[in-house]
Amino acid sequence: MTLSYQTFSDPQAASRFLAERPEAWLLGGGTILVRRVNEGDISISTYVRLLTPELKQIHVADNTVRLGAGVTMATIAKTPVLAFLAPVARSIGGPGVRSAATVGGNLFARSPHGDFGVALLVLDAVVCIEGPEGCNELDLETFFKSRRQLAHGSIVTAVRFRRPMPENFRFIKISRVKPNGAAVLSIAALLSRTEGHVSAARIALGAMANTPVRAHNLEAALRETALTPREIERAVVSAAADTTPSSDAIASEWYRKAVLPVHLRRLLST
Amino acid sequence: MEISKSYFADERHGDFKEIGQSRQRSDTAGHVRGITPFYADRRFPGLLHLRMVRSPHHHARILRIDTTAAERHPGVKRVITAKDVPHNVYTVLSLINIGPEDEPVLAFDKVRWLGEPVAAVVADSERSAHEAAASVRVDYEELPAVFDVEDALKPGAPLVNEYHGQNYYRYDSGASRKVRLGDVEAGFQKADHILEERYDSSPIEHAPTETTGCIAVPDQNNRLTCYTGTQAIFFTLDNASIILDVPGQRLHFVGGTAGGGFGGKVDCTVEPITLLAAMLTGRPVAFIYNRYEEMQISSARAAERIYIKDGLTKDGRIVARRVRCYVDSGAYSRHSPYGAQKAAAHFPGPYTIPNVEIDCYCVYTNRTPSSAMRGFGVTIADFALEVQMDKLARLVAMDPLEFRFINAYRDGDMKAHRQLTEGAALIECMQEASAWANWPVDSRYLKMSSRERKG
Amino acid sequence: MTKVPVQMTVNGEERAEFVDSGMTLLKFLRDKIGDLTAKAGCLQGTCGTCTVLIDGEPRLACITLVEDCRGGTIETVAGLAADAELHPLQQALLDHFAAQCGFCTPGMLMAAKALLDSNPHPDRAEVEDALSGNICRCTGYEPIIRAVLSVSTSNARRDTAERGAV
Numbered sequence: 031m032t033l034s035y036q037t038f039s040d041p042q043a044a045s046r047f048l049a050e051r052p053e054a055w056l057l058g059g060g061t062i063l064v065r066r067v068n069e070g071d072i073s074i075s076t077y078v079r080l081l082t083p084e085l086k087q088i089h090v091a092d093n094t095v096r097l098g099a100g101v102t103m104a105t106i107a108k109t110p111v112l113a114f115l116a117p118v119a120r121s122i123g124g125p126g127v128r129s130a131a132t133v134g135g136n137l138f139a140r141s142p143h144g145d146f147g148v149a150l151l152v153l154d155a156v157v158c159i160e161g162p163e164g165c166n167e168l169d170l171e172t173f174f175k176s177r178r179q180l181a182h183g184s185i186v187t188a189v190r191f192r193r194p195m196p197e198n199f200r201f202i203k204i205s206r207v208k209p210n211g212a213a214v215l216s217i218a219a220l221l222s223r224t225e226g227h228v229s230a231a232r233i234a235l236g237a238m239a240n241t242p243v244r245a246h247n248l249e250a251a252l253r254e255t256a257l258t259p260r261e262i263e264r265a266v267v268s269a270a271a272d273t274t275p276s277s278d279a280i281a282s283e284w285y286r287k288a289v290l291p292v293h294l295r296r297l298l299s300t
Numbered sequence: 301m302e303i304s305k306s307y308f309a310d311e312r313h314g315d316f317k318e319i320g321q322s323r324q325r326s327d328t329a330g331h332v333r334g335i336t337p338f339y340a341d342r343r344f345p346g347l348l349h350l351r352m353v354r355s356p357h358h359h360a361r362i363l364r365i366d367t368t369a370a371e372r373h374p375g376v377k378r379v380i381t382a383k384d385v386p387h388n389v390y391t392v393l394s395l396i397n398i399g400p401e402d403e404p405v406l407a408f409d410k411v412r413w414l415g416e417p418v419a420a421v422v423a424d425s426e427r428s429a430h431e432a433a434a435s436v437r438v439d440y441e442e443l444p445a446v447f448d449v450e451d452a453l454k455p456g457a458p459l460v461n462e463y464h465g466q467n468y469y470r471y472d473s474g475a476s477r478k479v480r481l482g483d484v485e486a487g488f489q490k491a492d493h494i495l496e497e498r499y500d501s502s503p504i505e506h507a508p509t510e511t512t513g514c515i516a517v518p519d520q521n522n523r524l525t526c527y528t529g530t531q532a533i534f535f536t537l538d539n540a541s542i543i544l545d546v547p548g549q550r551l552h553f554v555g556g557t558a559g560g561g562f563g564g565k566v567d568c569t570v571e572p573i574t575l576l577a578a579m580l581t582g583r584p585v586a587f588i589y590n591r592y593e594e595m596q597i598s599s600a601r602a603a604e605r606i607y608i609k610d611g612l613t614k615d616g617r618i619v620a621r622r623v624r625c626y627v628d629s630g631a632y633s634r635h636s637p638y639g640a641q642k643a644a645a646h647f648p649g650p651y652t653i654p655n656v657e658i659d660c661y662c663v664y665t666n667r668t669p670s671s672a673m674r675g676f677g678v679t680i681a682d683f684a685l686e687v688q689m690d691k692l693a694r695l696v697a698m699d700p701l702e703f704r705f706i707n708a709y710r711d712g713d714m715k716a717h718r719q720l721t722e723g724a725a726l727i728e729c730m731q732e733a734s735a736w737a738n739w740p741v742d743s744r745y746l747k748m749s750s751r752e753r754k755g
Numbered sequence: 756m757t758k759v760p761v762q763m764t765v766n767g768e769e770r771a772e773f774v775d776s777g778m779t780l781l782k783f784l785r786d787k788i789g790d791l792t793a794k795a796g797c798l799q800g801t802c803g804t805c806t807v808l809i810d811g812e813p814r815l816a817c818i819t820l821v822e823d824c825r826g827g828t829i830e831t832v833a834g835l836a837a838d839a840e841l842h843p844l845q846q847a848l849l850d851h852f853a854a855q856c857g858f859c860t861p862g863m864l865m866a867a868k869a870l871l872d873s874n875p876h877p878d879r880a881e882v883e884d885a886l887s888g889n890i891c892r893c894t895g896y897e898p899i900i901r902a903v904l905s906v907s908t909s910n911a912r913r914d915t916a917e918r919g920a921v
Contacts (some may be wrong), residue, residue, distance in 0.1 A: 330862065334791070
């Protein structure tokens with residue numbers, strides 16, 4: 031069967047087209063989809079390109095950020111109002127990948143990839159999903175738990191989150207290949223403090239489960255603390271319960287489990 | 301770059317003209333312009349694409365191969381199986397009389413490693429070739445597999461390669477390449493310390509940036525031209541001649557440019573089948589490994605397991621060394637019998653030891669056939685030998701470099717292979733290294749010479 | 756076969772071709788217009804040997820569809836040298852022994868060009884980042900990094916001299 035390429039300017043029409051054709055797939059940057067076709071995946075026959083302008087736009091209003099699903103990592107890395115996310119975007123592969131990789135595509139990347147989704151998870155992002163009937167919103171944590179069950183034809187068109195105080199946001203990605211190698215693990219943290227004590231804590235982990243996950247146990251353990259070395263040391267142990275890392279070419283399950291508390295401690299101590 | 305001319309000064313005759321000078325590589329100008337002709341940098345009208353159907357099992361009998369759906373698939377010109385290959389079972393080293401022939405170009409009765417080629421689909425687009433390859437049906441009966449070199453040598457282990465009849469290459473010296481000097485047991489009795497260690501290495505993939513492959517083109521005068529990235533062009537031409545049963549003068553190989561070889565492009569796994577496809581279709585055919593094939597299917601450096609048992613005196617002399625080395629050849633021989641032989645010649649290292657026993661085995665397992673890589677047979681042996689030397693030095697509380705000075709071979713010493721040492725220069729290299737690495741050794745070592753034994 | 760028209764500028768030249776739908780930019784460059792400088796090292800978007808510039812951005816041609824490049828400005832190594840005279844980056848790689856087998860070289864050149872076109876005097880960390888998507892199995896990267904830094908240095912010197920002359 032020969033390949034074909036279809037463009038749409040209406041998300042609902044695109045969604046209906048996709049829903050009727052299991053061999054049709056929505057194209058982002060190509061890092062996942064075109065790669066699969068190159069490698070001989072004959073289940074993909076049609077590329078669908080959605081051309082709505084909103085897909086590539088960044089809107090900031092009243093401290094709410096809306097990123098179109100087609101916004102690339104390269105664009106985020108040079109957008110001043112998103113400066114706090116630049117280190118995250120810059121860690122998603124080399125320049126060629128970053129010029130193509132999209133916000134939407136990264137949400138579907140398989141572990142150990144998908145580190146932009148890790149950052150979005152601590153930002154309590156909401157995902158806008160277009161279906162044949164219209165638009166739905168889903169919180170990102172629920173999205174990750176159910177992304178493999180999404181109806182074929184669902185299109186992620188945007189993500190939305192509240193812009194944090196930049197000093198409250200932290201991110202680290204640990205790779206063996208430097209710079210910009212795939213993750214051994216990644217950690218995003220959003221910590222608010224009141225009078226020296228943690229009033230709100232959100233921690234998300236990448237490459238420590240089959241999707242980015244929130245470290246709820248660790249968050250509970252950090253709340254009310256003053257982030258002293260002793261308190262951090264005690265708290266990081268609880269992160270393991272939220273993780274089910276795999277072994278892959280980058281790192282073994284054992285190694286990921288062993289180093290997670292080390293990198294958590296370092297990130298929380300900065 | 302500095303040449304240390306004070307060493308062996310009486311043997312030097314005049315100055316070097318090229319060595320030590322900075323010289324541009326002859327091919328870099330082409331590289332930076334992007335005009336270096338790698339094998340795939342050619343276009344041919346009507347080019348067909350070969351896609352290989354491979355075994356999904358480590359070890360299995362083939363009950364049936366059904367290519368009818370593939371043959372009928374749109375765009376497919378030909379599906380090739382074992383019966384189409386004039387001389388299907390070969391071995392690369394038959395050119396230098398090292399047999400037996402033990403490897404099929406295309407499997408017919410069984411598969412011996414995961415990824416072994418079974419059928420070649422030739423189609424007018426990569427997509428058609430992928431689709432048709434997916435429609436080839438092979439019925440297998442899985443067999444128990446063995447992956448560990450020592451398990452493969454145990455009684456009752458599954459037989460990997462029937463062309464050998466046992467899971468090791470039979471040298472004229474028996475199950476191993478042997479080196480014997482003196483009496484190691486007597487040496488161990490005389491020793492103050494015994495150190496017995498095991499060293500393991502994994503298969504190492506060359507991972508060249510350019511994948512393995514070739515393009516075969518029917519040419520004028522009833523010849524076929526093969527554009528290939530092989531590092532072994534004449535070797536491959538001759539093996540192709542045998543496999544295809546065509547005289548060598550009908551084959552024209554064009555190559556000499558590899559996008560990274562490192563020893564990984566010395567097996568003739570792509571050229572013969574691609575040439576056959578070109579002969580059978582009358583069209584140019586390309587067979588280019590994808591990245592999965594390059595990493596998993598193409599040969600790697602053999603995994604090795606090395607046992608070293610040393611007897612050491614308290615003044616730091618190795619009096620006896622026994623080495624047992626198992627080279628994991630994977631399912632077929634390729635270059636490994638030669639690699640294991642090189643290892644036997646390389647042990648016990650550049651050291652004078654009066655009692656030596658070396659056995660190097662070339663072992664068959666149900667793993668990807670291994671082959672050459674950068675000093676194969678020697679490199680991993682050196683890893684084991686030199687780590688062992690460091691451990692021995694620590695045993696007698698000696699500096700590891702000084703320990704090597706004491707044991708280094710000198711001219712006139714008897715080597716384990718019953719050859720007298722000549723042209724040794726290890727002492728001088730270590731003296732120079734000591735200075736450059738700022739690793740000082742006692743002055744008596746700086747007075748030593750390879751030309752005579754003193755101290 | 757569904758053939759579709761595509762039109763773009765490649766190394767300053769207007770190109771219009773009919774292609775099979777779903778064709779990658781890499782296949783278009785190599786098979787359609789005969790520009791063999793970009794290489795197919797992995798077809799996964801992980802090795803960088805297919806790196807070209809699209810509208811000044813470094814892109815991986817093996818995972819880019821040519822239908823997404825309509826109206827774009829494509830640059831490859833074939834357009835780097837001004838006839839007999841090498842581009843400063845090409846000369847720098849030559850002078851610094853920064854190529855052995857040569858297979859990664861075109862990708863490295865275009866990745867470096869993308870950097871220097873937007874940032875004429877990058878520091879070492881910026882050069883490493885710019886080349887982080889390009890794999891080399893021969894040189895160990897150091898000669899390539901040094902070659903690119905040498906162009907950065909001469910750019911800086913030239914810009915300082917120009918400023919001084921004003």
